[in-house]
Amino acid sequence: MDRYNLNSNHHQSVMFDEAIESLAIKNNGIYIDATFGRGGHAQGILDKLGADGKLIAFDQDKSAIDYAEQNFKDTRLQLIHSPFANMLNLLSEQKLVGKIDGILMDLGVSSPQLDNPERGFSFNANGPLDMRMNQNSGISVAKWLTDANEEQIANVIYEFGEERKSRHIASAIKKFQAKEPLQTTLQLANIVSSIVKIKNKHPATRTFAALRIFINQELEQLAKTLEQTLDILADKGRLSVISFHSLEDRMVKKFIQKHSKQRQLPKGLPIKNNETEKMHLKDLGKSFASAAEIDNSRRSRSAILRISERIC
Ligand SMILES: C[S@@+](CC[C@H](N)C(=O)[O-])C[C@H]1O[C@@H](n2cnc3c(N)ncnc32)[C@H](O)[C@@H]1O
Known part of the structure; x- marks a missing residue:
């Protein structure tokens, strides 16, 4: 098959098993896939959810949402064509702030975006120099x-x-x-x-x-959304982020560190029973793609999955 086939819709989800497991999916939970792409991870989440579970999926690329509408006929799935940094606003309209059991972010671009020369992401195939996801x-x-x-x-x-x-x-x-x-x-x-x-x-x-x-203002989008997850997640809700770029991973790492360390508050603050500032997240660590996956997919070589859990 032509690698640059315009109709190619295939995206191999990176760290699929690790990402789905990291969300510790509850049967009737409410989850967010912030980066639907071609829905590989989304399908993995839906497969673990019961009949009353719900998955809200974002993608800022219209072609991802069009693909989802044509190929995912599941009443538990709600699709939102929007940058994920609008998550807090959109969830507050649905009165779901503080009720989300897990958020998955699989950052960067999908294979269909990269492989379609018309989108302008690829240095291997000629096309207009565009590179906008939206x-x-x-x-x-x-x-x-x-x-x-x-x-x-x-x-x-x-x-x-x-x-x-x-x-x-x-x-x-x-x-x-x-x-x-x-x-x-x-x-x-x-x-x-x-x-x-x-x-x-x-x-x-x-x-x-x-x-x-x-x-695409990718770092601004990530920074804004990470902060929003503290309000969005329910107690024990999971935040799982797969990044492919050192700048993204550094941002995720610092965010988790900042909110998972107990810091001594300066003396003199009017706190009675609690001498330290409350933690918001528990750091559940990071993982990488397996050697077998790396053999099969070059892209997975740079993937880092960081997992944390909301503590309310
Ligand atoms: C790596 S792909 C996700 C693949 C997906 N997990 C799967 O299994 O098919 C990243 C997707 O996230 C979308 N995306 C990237 N940044 C985004 C943002 N700030 N807001 C919404 N969608 C975004 C891209 O358009 C792309 O479709």
Whole structure:
């Protein structure tokens, strides 16, 4: 089959067994899949839920929601086309704040997004340089690279891609644009490849990841949503996050650490029975994909699953 088949809808869920187990699914619980994708994890959750259980699934990509509507006929599943950072607002409309038994976040992009050249995520196939997960909002990478100056471009590639050649790349982008518009994925991949020389990886890997993270505001979305989970989760509700990028994982790790450590409060505060600040989360640790899964899926190599539990 053509790897770039536009109709390809397959996404192999990463750390499937570990993620489903981490949620400790209760028969009649209410769960959230913040990143539906092609619904592999969602199906795993539905399979464990009883008749009165409920799964609320978010995806900001309309094609994921369209796929779900066509392929998931399950009355226990509610689909929401929205960035997951709207979770608290949308759940409060349904009076479900504080009642959620588990939230799964499987971050980043899905294979159908990556493999469809029209979406502009891939440095291997030519297509418009878009990279928006939600094509109904925001601007494409091509438009941003046209509007931004050299320093802004360099900063984004350095900050979100940890790419040491960011300044050279930004300068080459502006030189290219002085001659012709930069509009396609392969134009950008070729510019980066003329500067970055690395083995075992496409030279444009870090630059594409940086621009994708920036244009989709992935770190802001994650930071906002993590904070919201403290209100959203019920007592003993689980938060399971699979991340693929060191910046995301660091954010999840710090969030869990911050809310799972008992800190001594400064002296003089009017607390009677309790000398320490209350913890909000219990850290249940992290895990990685098995060697067998890594053999089968390159993407799982960088996956880290962090699990925590709400303590009310
Ligand atoms: C790695 S895939 C999830 C795959 C899914 N777990 C499965 O088993 O098929 C990530 C999905 O999350 C969506 N996504 C990423 N960031 C999002 C956000 N901030 N809000 C809503 N959806 C998001 C993407 O559009 C993509 O469909």
